[in-house]
Amino acid sequence: MYTNFPENLGNPQWFVDARFGMFIHFGLYSLPARHEWVMTLEEIEAENYQKYFDNFNPDLFEPKELAKLAKKSGFKYVVFTAKHHDGFAMWDSKYTDYKVTNTPYKKDIMKEVIDAFRSEGIEIGLYYSLIDWNHADFKIDGYHPDRNRVDLEKESQKDMTKYQQFIKNQITELLTEYGDISYLWFDFSYENKFKDHLKGKGKNDWDSENLEKLILELQPNIILNDRLDLKRGVTTHEQYQRAKSSSEDKVVWEGCQTLNGSWGYHRDNDNFKTSEMIIKMLIDTVSNDGNLLLNIGPNARGQIDKTSRKLLGEIGEWMGLHSKSIYKSEGSTVTPPADCRYTIRDNKLYLHIFSWPYRTLTLKNIPKKVKYAQLLNDYSELKVIEAGV
Numbered sequence: 328m329y330t331n332f333p334e335n336l337g338n339p340q341w342f343v344d345a346r347f348g349m350f351i352h353f354g355l356y357s358l359p360a361r362h363e364w365v366m367t368l369e370e371i372e373a374e375n376y377q378k379y380f381d382n383f384n385p386d387l388f389e390p391k392e393l394a395k396l397a398k399k400s401g402f403k404y405v406v407f408t409a410k411h412h413d414g415f416a417m418w419d420s421k422y423t424d425y426k427v428t429n430t431p432y433k434k435d436i437m438k439e440v441i442d443a444f445r446s447e448g449i450e451i452g453l454y455y456s457l458i459d460w461n462h463a464d465f466k467i468d469g470y471h472p473d474r475n476r477v478d479l480e481k482e483s484q485k486d487m488t489k490y491q492q493f494i495k496n497q498i499t500e501l502l503t504e505y506g507d508i509s510y511l512w513f514d515f516s517y518e519n520k521f522k523d524h525l526k527g528k529g530k531n532d533w534d535s536e537n538l539e540k541l542i543l544e545l546q547p548n549i550i551l552n553d554r555l556d557l558k559r560g561v562t563t564h565e566q567y568q569r570a571k572s573s574s575e576d577k578v579v580w581e582g583c584q585t586l587n588g589s590w591g592y593h594r595d596n597d598n599f600k601t602s603e604m605i606i607k608m609l610i611d612t613v614s615n616d617g618n619l620l621l622n623i624g625p626n627a628r629g630q631i632d633k634t635s636r637k638l639l640g641e642i643g644e645w646m647g648l649h650s651k652s653i654y655k656s657e658g659s660t661v662t663p664p665a666d667c668r669y670t671i672r673d674n675k676l677y678l679h680i681f682s683w684p685y686r687t688l689t690l691k692n693i694p695k696k697v698k699y700a701q702l703l704n705d706y707s708e709l710k711v712i713e714a715g716v
């Protein structure tokens with residue numbers, strides 16, 4: 328039914344119905360608080376990055392409160408950063424010492440998140456970075472913080488098959504010790520980026536085919552995104568939305584978006600979107616048959632900054648009244664009036680009005696006769712006049 332979900336992959340229906348997910352970027356980079364790529368943007372050496380590990384202690388992190396906020400804001404699934412590019416494990420992994428339980432925080436923070444969100448009925452997704460700037464066998468490439476400090480001799484002794492095994496071990500751990508995981512979100516492949524000794528990495532570097540096989544053996548119902556470089560799984564667009572696909576090429580897609588341009592907490596970045604922009608983006612996404620994965624980045628104390636909280640509150644308020652037109656909904660093939668979007672669910676057509684027309688809207692080519700029309704926020708009747716042809 329979906330061209331990017333062959334039969335051997337899990338059934339994505341729950342995902343398509345959910346439409347709205349919360350992305351959480353939380354890790355060591357929350358301490359420097361100037362973008363989750365800080366290690367490579369500033370070419371920080373491992374010894375210098377260590378201070379964030381030594382000081383990781385989000386003392387005000389309240390996973391239960393966060394899960395409640397997520398539910399109230401209308402999110403149906405969560406994607407939590409188990410490991411980002413710096414290689415730091417947010418769970419008690421037995422395959423590395425570079426993990427949360429060895430920091431002053433001591434607890435398995437990922438488990439706390441999973442338990443809290445699960446008990447709110449939110450589907451669990453995990454983000455896993457294929458890139459790893461901490462692993463001894465991960466070859467330096469053009470994205471690596473050490474790209475200008477390459478020792479070719481040392482590089483030639485690295486064994487990427489050891490790193491592939493490490494990925495398999497960690498993924499096995501994630502899929503056997505934390506109950507049912509609904510969604511695995513890999514990040515990312517860049518085979519054709521950079522040249523020569525700094526060449527990028529793709530499916531052969533990750534051993535993606537075998538990794539996917541292993542995952543499906545462990546959890547046959549899980550769904551995966553497309554960043555293993557196998558050209559299947561949820562198509563994940565980064566910070567841009569896509570247009571509706573044709574009926575012959577129906578794909579499961581998800582646009583992931585930040586609140587302010589940074590995924591990890593970024594103290595000095597006030598470039599926030601407004602709730603109106605985000606809500607319109609969500610509607611637009613659903614009207615094009617996609618999902619929106621909206622990010623938050625807790626700060627080093629584990630708190631969500633005031634602006635993000637305010638935005639989530641406003642989104643939640645809107646969802647409280649309008650989510651019927653979002654969940655289990657899809658787009659329409661009929662063109663809506665200018666500045667409007669259509670979503671459809673259960674034989675009901677929802678018209679989302681981005682720009683208020685003051686009085687009258689003309690709907691054309693509606694396939695069925697309109698029996699009754701009302702506003703969704705208060706169910707107040709709207710007058711329908713059938714125009715003559």
Ligand code: GLC
Binds near residue numbers: 352363364515565590
């Ligand atoms: C990118 C970035 C990363 C972020 C991700 C979210 O690939 O490398 O920092 O986690 O996108 O989509």
